[in-house]
Amino acid sequence: MxxxxxxxxxxxxxxxxxxxxxxxxxxxxxxxxxxxxxxxxxxxxxxxxxxxxxxxxxxxxxxxxxxxxxxxxxxxxxxxxxxxxxxxxxxxxxxxxxxxxxxxxxxAGTQAAAQIDFNAVRADLKNLMDDPNWDDGSYGPLLIRLAWHSSGTYSKYTNTGGSEGAAMRFVHGAEAKDPENAGLAHAIKYLQPIKDKYPLMSYSDMWILAAYVAIEHMGGPSIEFKPGRVDTPNEKGPEWDGPVIDGKASSRLPHAEYGLVEGFDRDKVLDSEGRILGWERLAQHMRDVFYRMGFNDREIVALMTGGHLWGRCHPEHSGYAGPWVEEMTKWSNEYAADMIEDPWRMVSHSDTWLDTIGAEELRPAPGKRQYVNKFPPAEGGSGLDDPNQMMLVADMVLLWDPAFRQTLEEYAVDDTGSDDNHALRRDFAAAYKKLTELGTRTLTACPFAH
The missing domain is CATH 2.30.30.30 (SH3 type barrels.)
Incomplete structure (x- = not known):
């Protein structure tokens, strides 16, 4: 000592x-x-x-x-x-x-002594959340994804990564160049005026609080915010020590098609139940990623069910296309309920029949595969009148894996009478808070939750 x-x-x-x-x-x-x-x-x-x-x-x-x-x-x-x-x-x-x-x-150039009025920060964030000129009228889903991806690099084995650092703000850094973070630069830029107004608040804290405000603003659970994340002064992010893909180590974020067989011929890549061969390896990959952060199977399903509820995928960013649910800016248990209740079909970029039925927004970019709630007229045309919805293969794994499915079925039950589930609301709030506090050293407990 x-x-x-x-x-x-x-x-x-x-x-x-x-x-x-x-x-x-x-x-x-x-x-x-x-x-x-x-x-x-x-x-x-x-x-x-x-x-x-x-x-x-x-x-x-x-x-x-x-x-x-x-x-x-x-x-x-x-x-x-x-x-x-x-x-x-x-x-x-x-x-x-x-x-x-x-x-x-x-x-030097910044206010040396000041207080951060987090209630004022929250109010300013809430005021910029809705924008009719942006995806589905809300920036909320994008801000939720920013906080998720900035936190999802944590490794409990090396105590590196996590919600501190905000290294993604450096455009030439490893985090900014991660393909899984495509499109998030817009969220960072969008929050910059708020950051400028509150210069003593770290980028790391700003990103997490913005996500909490977005979740609450769209009807989700209130999550207690604890400030104290520290920004890294340089662009060095967590080591790329994820699984080897195309001969190179990948980032720590999950990959939506890892371990699956290649190809687009349904007769060759699907089993008798319509599942892409190799889905078990993808399920294990998801566990590897989330276990590394300290989550269990139930928390994985809670994060996916509550996290993929929002927004949509863009083929120009991720390669995948379309919304997961019909109301993508409103909290509900629709993700779990629809996955279990609706039929789903694998599609690729070559499935141009989607265009002819008004579902072109569900056709992924070349080289990508996803599931949709549509079937071509030649196969009976099921779901043609339903809202356009898609699921990543990583989403479908929750349906196919017995342990994941058990929790998914619990969350799919509307036990509130308003398309909601008490357990999901509780579990997602706890898991998302845990996710967004990973890698922090000292957080200050604030005397308010929302």
Missing amino acids: ARRSALLLSAGVLGIVSWLLTSSFQLQTFVAPRPSTILRRGQTACHAIGTKTRELLFQPGQRVTLKGPPAMAGSQGIVVGPALGNAFAIQFDNGSIFHIETHNIEG
Whole structure:
């Protein structure tokens, strides 16, 4: 303990000596812990009615200039996080890290001391949620996907990835280039004005809170928000250590057709029940991905049933096409109910008969396969009058795998009289909160849930 305390001393005598002796500013051997906020007078950084005004000091990711010690005055760097005592860990532009006492730091270009009114942030996010010029009139589904994908990189085995970092905002970084994240740059850009209005709020927190607001705004469960995620200062994201695809390691996000046999000839790739051969390997892949994050089978079904309820797929982004459900901006248990109750058929880009029946929005891009609630006239034309809906093969696995199906059937029951399910609402809220808190170091408990 004595050795650790010595390493974590603020920049005093040892800091100045180290600074003077390392003109090249070599990276020190200590790394600061990364809680998100410094709390003054024992109060939280959250805004709540009935409490005294509190002050939030320097936020990780904020650029600062040093007033001292003398050998460091005028130097600039980025706040990495709070250190022990009344000090902050500052990473300088050359990569070195020192712990600097608060009175030696001043803000550079950003507000140095402010409070974040999370109620105001929520209100601003809610006001931008609906847009008649965007998909189905709402940005909500896209923001839910942004938070999901920014969190779904977590590995409990290495404690890397997760909802901290927001590395996807770096356009040349590994996360931004992940094909599974195609289209999410628009969500990041759309939230930028809100981020500019609240500069002390991290991108990581902004993305997660936006998703919570979207879920609640569209009738879903309220999820308690805890701020404190820290943005990474560079574009380095989690290692690409997913399964090998086409001879290369893939990202950590799930792949909708992993392990399936190739081909589009239904007579060769489907079994007698219409399932694509190799679906068992895809089911195992899904378990591998979600188990790596710390989820169990029930949580997997809850996340898929509540998460794929929203929005639609775009062939220009993912290659897949169409909405999962009829009302894709309204919370319900429709995803589970329709998957179990409706007949589904595998289609590919070559299935042009979809165009002739007014379901061209369900035809995937070349090289992709998905399931739809339509059948060609030659096969009886079932579902021709139903709303256009699709399912990824990864969705259909929930129907085909016995363990997954057991939970899916439970969620498919409308036990509310309003196309909803109590267990699904409860389980999705808990699982999504868990997902969006993966990889965090220190979150601040706020005295409000919504």
